Amino acid sequence: MFKNAVKLFKIFGIQIDIDFSWVIIFLLVVWILAFQFFPRFYPFSTTTNIILGFITSIVFFASVIFHELAHSLVAKRQGINVKKITLFIFGGVSQITEEPGTAKAEFKMAIAGPLSSIFLGMVFLGIYVIGRNFLPLTLKAPIGFLADINLTLAIFNLIPGFPLDGGRVFRSILWYFNKDILKSTKIAVWTGRIFAFFLIGFGVFRIVFADLSGLWFILIGFFLDQAAISSLFQMEANIILNKISVEKVMDTNPKLISENITVSELAREYFKDTKAHSFLVKDNENIGYVRVDNVNKLPKNLWEEKRISDIVDRYEGEDLLKKSDTALKALEHMRGQDIDQLPVLENQNLVGAVSIEKVIEYLNEEMKAGKSK
Numbered sequence: 440m441f442k443n444a445v446k447l448f449k450i451f452g453i454q455i456d457i458d459f460s461w462v463i464i465f466l467l468v469v470w471i472l473a474f475q476f477f478p479r480f481y482p483f484s485t486t487t488n489i490i491l492g493f494i495t496s497i498v499f500f501a502s503v504i505f506h507e508l509a510h511s512l513v514a515k516r517q518g519i520n521v522k523k524i525t526l527f528i529f530g531g532v533s534q535i536t537e538e539p540g541t542a543k544a545e546f547k548m549a550i551a552g553p554l555s556s557i558f559l560g561m562v563f564l565g566i567y568v569i570g571r572n573f574l575p576l577t578l579k580a581p582i583g584f585l586a587d588i589n590l591t592l593a594i595f596n597l598i599p600g601f602p603l604d605g606g607r608v609f610r611s612i613l614w615y616f617n618k619d620i621l622k623s624t625k626i627a628v629w630t631g632r633i634f635a636f637f638l639i640g641f642g643v644f645r646i647v648f649a650d651l652s653g654l655w656f657i658l659i660g661f662f663l664d665q666a667a668i669s670s671l672f673q674m675e676a677n678i679i680l681n682k683i684s685v686e687k688v689m690d691t692n693p694k695l696i697s698e699n700i701t702v703s704e705l706a707r708e709y710f711k712d713t714k715a716h717s718f719l720v721k722d723n724e725n726i727g728y729v730r731v732d733n734v735n736k737l738p739k740n741l742w743e744e745k746r747i748s749d750i751v752d753r754y755e756g757e758d759l760l761k762k763s764d765t766a767l768k769a770l771e772h773m774r775g776q777d778i779d780q781l782p783v784l785e786n787q788n789l790v791g792a793v794s795i796e797k798v799i800e801y802l803n804e805e806m807k808a809g810k811s812k
């Protein structure tokens with residue numbers, strides 16, 4: 440999802456990353472605090488405003504990480520794997536590789552975020568109230584803002600539209616009672632889309648009658664709408680792919696690259712018009728793969744002398760599929776490992792290969808057929 444992310448640190452075994460787009464929102468928050476919020480309410484000098492804006496902004500994004508950590512830690516306790524947390528232009532996101540298996544698990548995971556923001560908001564509010572008579576104004580100002588923003592964040596996230604936390608809570612409640620996750624998702628996606636349209640409308644209203652800050656509401660509205668649509672698409676896709684075995688989508692005569700050719704031969708022959716991230720390689724006994732990334736990492740002057748056997752990776756363990764494995768399992772595994780094909784074996788022999796391309800092709804046809812029904 441995030442190609443330009445920088446690794447920040449690891450906490451409780453969870454990697455925290457920052458996407459390049461986050462710099463925009465960070466600077467915007469610093470700017471709003473330093474040149475609008477603090478000057479409007481407090482008698483500070485410009486330098487103080489800028490320093491406070493910077494520090495408050497950092498604590499604000501630490502609060503966002505705290506919120507995402509709450510989701511992730513609850514997910515981990517439910518046995519769900521969390522890849523990482525990434526800060527980006529629209530806030531933070533926990534990259535959780537699988538959907539929760541039960542309505543209860545989803546409810547706990549979703550509610551943890553807003554609860555953590557309410558907790559933080561109350562802590563800041565408590566410090567503000569207790570210290571109102573003795574804390575310096577330069578401390579009270581940012582603490583008051585942080586109390587406000589965390590509580591606002593909690594309320595915003597509790598709006599019952601997918602993919603907001605409140606939408607997930609809403610879906611889990613529907614799911615708990617009607618036992619139908621697809622139907623529940625559809626309803627929560629619709630409330631999410633209605634809210635997104637409302638945000639866009641509100642943004643337009645602000646631009647016409649107030650100022651350009653409406654643009655931000657329009658952007659968030661579009662982002663939420665897209666996220667709602669793709670969540671539903673994802674769910675429908677998962678249901679379709681969970682019903683079929685890899686046998687149905689595998690290529691029984693996959694193209695295999697010999698490991699004796701040179702890297703430059705591979706580049707000439709296969710790199711021309713393909714978007715593949717990896718290729719299947721055959722050696723004497725085993726099936727392996729070569730990553731395009733690993734080819735590109737190799738200095739160009741070595742391409743003539745190095746052979747595929749020098750940079751080949753072996754498929755092992757979970758990479759090796761059986762005919763009866765589901766297409767969903769294959770797709771999730773390929774995406775997780777960032778490889779394009781997986782071999783299908785029967786009695787240790789290669790009987791086919793599944794590729795992301797083939798699975799998506801099948802999915803598109805099924806979805807088209809489903810729509811025209």
Ligand SMILES: [Zn+2]
Binds near residue numbers: 552553596604
């Ligand atoms: Zn959340």
